[in-house]
Amino acid sequence: MSMRQPGITNFAGQRVWVIGATSGIGEACAKALITAGAKVAVSGRRLDRLIALCSLGQVDQCLSLPLDVTATEQIDQAYQDIVRHWHGLDLLLFVSGIYIPLRADNFTFELAEQTINANVLGPMHAVAVVLPEMLHQQAGHIAIVGSVAGYSGLPKALAYGPSKAAMINFCEALFYDVQPRGLSVHMISPGFVATPATAQNDFVMPALISPEQAAHEILAGIQQGQFDIHFPKRFSGFLKFLRLLPYPIYFWILRRFVKI
Template sequence: MALNERITDWRGRRVWLVGASTGIGAALARALSARGARLALSARSREKLEALAVSCPGSMLLPLDVTVAGSLDQAHDALMAEWGGIDLVVLNAGTYRPLHVEELSPTAARETIELNLLGVMDGVSVVAPTLLEQGAGGVAIVGSVAGYAGLPKALVYGASKAALINFAESLYFDLAPRGVSVYLVSPGFVATPLTEQNDFHMPALMQPEQAADAIVAGLAQGRFEIHFPRRFTLWLKLLRLLPYRWFFPLVQRATGGGR
């Protein structure tokens, strides 16, 4: 049984994509535009949004920085004035910085947490009243399989994504009984400007277009968690179930400890 609304027809569906300028967000924007969705595109760079809009004709551009107080509210007000409602909000804005403990600092931690976690929470706080008033629509939160378990070089990034998993699960209890869907998107390795920082082999690496197709397929099935590629994510889910005396050596062997 589907846990959320099955989205199979995108024609005229009003979708606000936050974090749309590159990578998964840009690929998803193009995929939904091709299927007839009405798009509002948000990211920090207006220039990148304008470039993306060439392949997403008719899109509404709402540049913003989720870490700046009030920016999400202003964009939401502009969107509501134009559309009068929202069918799906995709919260995809995020950052990634590989960190070992020697590089950990309050500044590095706060930059990642503010964007990856607090930016998503702020986004939900802005759109939830609208969705609840409608009694319909949905929120898609883009996390990462790095949130499944502690991994080398992911001191802050992994923690922020683990928090998003918990947040999405808790949010489902609040919104789903009131007609609002909650989708958790958990990608594996996807070739984006952020993953270009990695200096190690990334198993089952996907292109952004493949990730976008996987998200569209998961939404069509009404899944709560849309994780991909499954040959990689299912292995990680199994690994997380192992006792720590097995978990740590296996991850160490597979990654070299990230050094």
């Protein structure tokens, strides 16, 4: 089966919805898209950050759509606002996510539920909302930020890891269905990026990159029509290799080299 799918060669005039635009990777993506001349709808819970972002654009270039991804009706409402203003959407870029470090000692059902609601059901709901019209148009892009933490089980990721593994599987299954129908799916797996989410980490993060570098990788991958957008390659490539190993070797390497 061919992996070819359309890219977005020029973002100018494209209608893009960035969910999780108030901070970190999503904010850097939104800024780059505004600079590139896209029409950008920005979402997140912090209205002041959305308004500040919109002030960077031309008049009518941005839409500020505050929402909580765990409140389904707020996602529905925001999409209706986009359609009312722009009559459709070319790219859903779902970046929003939460990371709560969880090991066996502090694992609770409530924290797991919070993570799954935000990182799995949130993006699934956004996709469910935009899919019907994209399928009807036989065009459109769905990009979801997962993580290399979804490749295989890692320490301190008892709920985060499974939530990101779910998104990898979701993107694969979605690609299979929609690529023959003219849509593009972009599965985004970042390594460590210096954002408020990782500022809480108490260990040295290998191959750490800036949110601007991450945004560059993401937008370049979407431009080229890539399905599997992962970076930085020196780290994401290594983790892709690790997951292929037999479990005894995999866990030996983790215990030997991951000191967290």
